[in-house]
Amino acid sequence: MSIRAIGNIFERLGFSYKQLMYYVRKWCDKGFYDYGVTLDLGWFEFDKLTGEYKQIYDSMTSTDGWKDGELANYIVRNSFNRKRITPLDILYMYGLV
Numbered sequence: 095m096s097i098r099a100i101g102n103i104f105e106r107l108g109f110s111y112k113q114l115m116y117y118v119r120k121w122c123d124k125g126f127y128d129y130g131v132t133l134d135l136g137w138f139e140f141d142k143l144t145g146e147y148k149q150i151y152d153s154m155t156s157t158d159g160w161k162d163g164e165l166a167n168y169i170v171r172n173s174f175n176r177k178r179i180t181p182l183d184i185l186y187m188y189g190l191v
Contacts, residue, residue: 098134150188
Protein backbone atom coordinates (compact mmCIF):
# COMPACT_ATOMS: atom_id res chain seq x y z
CA MET A 95 0.00 0.00 0.00
CA SER A 96 1.43 3.37 -0.98
CA ILE A 97 1.79 6.34 1.34
CA ARG A 98 -0.68 8.18 -0.91
CA ALA A 99 -3.30 5.50 -0.20
CA ILE A 100 -2.48 5.68 3.50
CA GLY A 101 -2.79 9.48 3.21
CA ASN A 102 -6.34 9.07 1.94
CA ILE A 103 -7.15 6.85 4.93
CA PHE A 104 -5.54 9.38 7.30
CA GLU A 105 -7.66 12.19 5.85
CA ARG A 106 -10.85 10.13 6.22
CA LEU A 107 -9.94 9.58 9.86
CA GLY A 108 -9.51 13.32 10.38
CA PHE A 109 -5.71 13.57 10.26
CA SER A 110 -3.94 15.92 7.92
CA TYR A 111 -1.66 14.76 5.11
CA LYS A 112 1.01 17.01 6.62
CA GLN A 113 0.81 15.01 9.86
CA LEU A 114 1.26 11.76 7.94
CA MET A 115 4.33 13.19 6.21
CA TYR A 116 5.75 14.04 9.63
CA TYR A 117 5.51 10.35 10.57
CA VAL A 118 6.92 9.24 7.21
CA ARG A 119 9.98 11.46 7.72
CA LYS A 120 10.36 10.05 11.23
CA TRP A 121 10.18 6.48 9.85
CA CYS A 122 12.72 7.43 7.18
CA ASP A 123 15.09 8.76 9.87
CA LYS A 124 14.69 5.49 11.80
CA GLY A 125 15.74 3.59 8.67
CA PHE A 126 12.69 1.47 7.88
CA TYR A 127 11.17 3.68 5.20
CA ASP A 128 13.02 4.68 2.06
CA TYR A 129 12.18 6.57 -1.11
CA GLY A 130 13.72 7.45 -4.41
CA VAL A 131 12.57 10.79 -5.79
CA THR A 132 9.55 11.78 -3.72
CA LEU A 133 8.75 11.00 -0.09
CA ASP A 134 5.17 9.88 -0.66
CA LEU A 135 6.13 7.28 -3.28
CA GLY A 136 8.54 5.35 -1.08
CA TRP A 137 8.42 1.89 0.46
CA PHE A 138 8.70 0.28 3.87
CA GLU A 139 11.62 -1.98 4.73
CA PHE A 140 9.83 -4.22 7.22
CA ASP A 141 12.95 -6.22 8.07
CA LYS A 142 14.46 -3.06 9.63
CA LEU A 143 11.58 -2.38 12.05
CA THR A 144 12.51 -2.09 15.74
CA GLY A 145 10.82 -1.67 19.10
CA GLU A 146 7.13 -0.79 19.20
CA TYR A 147 6.91 -0.66 15.40
CA LYS A 148 8.17 -4.26 15.15
CA GLN A 149 5.68 -5.36 17.82
CA ILE A 150 2.76 -3.88 15.90
CA TYR A 151 3.95 -5.32 12.58
CA ASP A 152 4.57 -8.77 14.05
CA SER A 153 1.15 -8.86 15.69
CA MET A 154 -0.49 -7.89 12.39
CA THR A 155 1.39 -10.37 10.24
CA SER A 156 1.23 -13.28 12.68
CA THR A 157 -2.57 -13.17 12.87
CA ASP A 158 -4.36 -15.19 10.21
CA GLY A 159 -7.16 -12.63 10.07
CA TRP A 160 -5.02 -9.74 8.77
CA LYS A 161 -3.92 -9.97 5.17
CA ASP A 162 -2.44 -7.26 2.94
CA GLY A 163 -4.50 -4.11 3.18
CA GLU A 164 -7.09 -5.56 5.57
CA LEU A 165 -6.02 -3.39 8.51
CA ALA A 166 -6.53 -0.28 6.41
CA ASN A 167 -9.92 -1.56 5.23
CA TYR A 168 -10.88 -2.34 8.84
CA ILE A 169 -9.94 1.16 10.00
CA VAL A 170 -11.88 2.88 7.21
CA ARG A 171 -14.91 0.59 7.52
CA ASN A 172 -15.15 1.05 11.28
CA SER A 173 -14.48 4.77 11.20
CA PHE A 174 -17.81 5.22 9.42
CA ASN A 175 -19.70 3.03 11.89
CA ARG A 176 -18.58 4.73 15.09
CA LYS A 177 -16.30 7.41 16.48
CA ARG A 178 -13.06 8.27 14.75
CA ILE A 179 -10.24 5.74 15.27
CA THR A 180 -7.11 7.38 16.60
CA PRO A 181 -3.54 6.06 16.81
CA LEU A 182 -4.19 5.49 20.52
CA ASP A 183 -7.18 3.28 19.65
CA ILE A 184 -4.91 1.16 17.45
CA LEU A 185 -2.36 0.84 20.28
CA TYR A 186 -5.18 -0.33 22.59
CA MET A 187 -6.39 -2.74 19.90
CA TYR A 188 -2.98 -4.45 19.92
CA GLY A 189 -2.56 -4.30 23.70
CA LEU A 190 0.42 -1.95 23.59
CA VAL A 191 -1.05 0.52 26.10
